[in-house]
Amino acid sequence: MPRRSSTRTRILDASLKLFSEKGIKETTMRDIASEVGITEGAIYRHFTSKDQIVRTLFAYCSEQFYQVLSEAYEKGENVRQRFLLVAQAFLRFSFNNPEAFRYINLFHYFRGEEVTEYTHLPKDIVLKVLDEAIGEGLIKVRREYALAVFVGTLERIFLLVVSGIIEKEEGMEEEISQLLWRALTSL
Numbered sequence: 001m002p003r004r005s006s007t008r009t010r011i012l013d014a015s016l017k018l019f020s021e022k023g024i025k026e027t028t029m030r031d032i033a034s035e036v037g038i039t040e041g042a043i044y045r046h047f048t049s050k051d052q053i054v055r056t057l058f059a060y061c062s063e064q065f066y067q068v069l070s071e072a073y074e075k076g077e078n079v080r081q082r083f084l085l086v087a088q089a090f091l092r093f094s095f096n097n098p099e100a101f102r103y104i105n106l107f108h109y110f111r112g113e114e115v116t117e118y119t120h121l122p123k124d125i126v127l128k129v130l131d132e133a134i135g136e137g138l139i140k141v142r143r144e145y146a147l148a149v150f151v152g153t154l155e156r157i158f159l160l161v162v163s164g165i166i167e168k169e170e171g172m173e174e175e176i177s178q179l180l181w182r183a184l185t186s187l
Contacts, residue, residue, distance in 0.1 A: 008046040010036045012060070015053050020102040024054055024110055055114075058107045061100040062121055068093045069125035079132045080181065086129050087154060087177035090122075094158040095168065101158065126150055139184050146184055153180055 014035035018027040029050055033040040047053050072089035076082030094101040104122070108115060115121065130146045133139040139146050157176055160166045 007036070007038065007042070011038075011043055011046055011053065012057060016057055016061070016099050016103055019054070019057065019106060020099040024106055054107070054111075057103060058111075059118060061097075061104050062118060064097070064100065065093050065104060065122040066120040066125060069122050073125050073129060076129075079129065079136055079138065082129045083133060083181055084174070084177040086125060087150070087180050088173040090126070090151075090154045091157060091173040091176060094154070095161065098158075098162060105155065123147065123151070133185070139187075141184070141187050149184060150180060153183075 011032060015027070015032050018031055018035060022031070027050075029040050029043055032050075032053070033043055036043075043053075047056070068089050069086050072085040073082050076085050127143065127147060130139060130143055130150065134143055134146070141149075154176070157166075157172075161168045
């Protein structure tokens, strides 16, 4: 979390934990205060509302995810390599930051209409590599469908791993990214 004030940071950390576990709507300011060990009124010295916390967290988590995907994209020497690196980075981010990843998904689900207000969204990097592959004739489906397959597949892998249905294994990110590439380029 951003490091402005230790109390502000603790509020954001606690909110991220609670939002990803309980849900945004279900988490109250009282829950957050209790988790941080402060009074409810103390939260208002740092944030004007729960909505401001919700938006601050989304902007921060999305920016972190965007940066990870952007760095992966830049390392690729060709469209196939960029695609594979972005898919692998997507999975690594989700596994290394499960609360942030869950929160980003919750925000999309419950407040999707607000997402367009933000810049540097992770989907921008995914679309960049998909548009490149479509432009080169490697992916022949509509970009929206390709985006849904890309994101949906990787989100589901994350959910299956965290729920214990499949085991996270060494090299799984590479194998899944190859599988996803073959699936999207064979249509």
